[in-house]
Amino acid sequence: MEKNLVGLRCRQRACILGIRADQKRKRQLEEMGLLPGTPLLLLLRNCGGTVMIKVRDSILMLGQDTARSVRVWSSEQEG
Template structure:
């Protein structure tokens, strides 16, 4: 299991867990980041935000937020 911030562009992964405080977890779940949900990393860069395709839409996430989303292949 690794954080979403470590996933390379073009990879499809499944959300395993959301780490952090309850408010952060609730916020991410409201955005569609629910354990068991697959997503694809559309764009990633070392310093900038990630763009992921999830549940038929695209979402931009900062690196800090992505570090709290644990995923598996």
């Protein structure tokens, strides 16, 4: 199921499909390792939309706007 990072639940695994942002932000996120095909794990999501994710060996915190721009796919069902 395709969604953005804000749509994932804690401990849900997903794979990055792409980033919908301006070129500058897209390049910054790609330099941080957020590349299409990269698996990730959502560690924490707070009610303000901020998310903490694990990508490769890094843990990243992303604000709500940035998290919404990262498109992911997850085969895990909501529940």
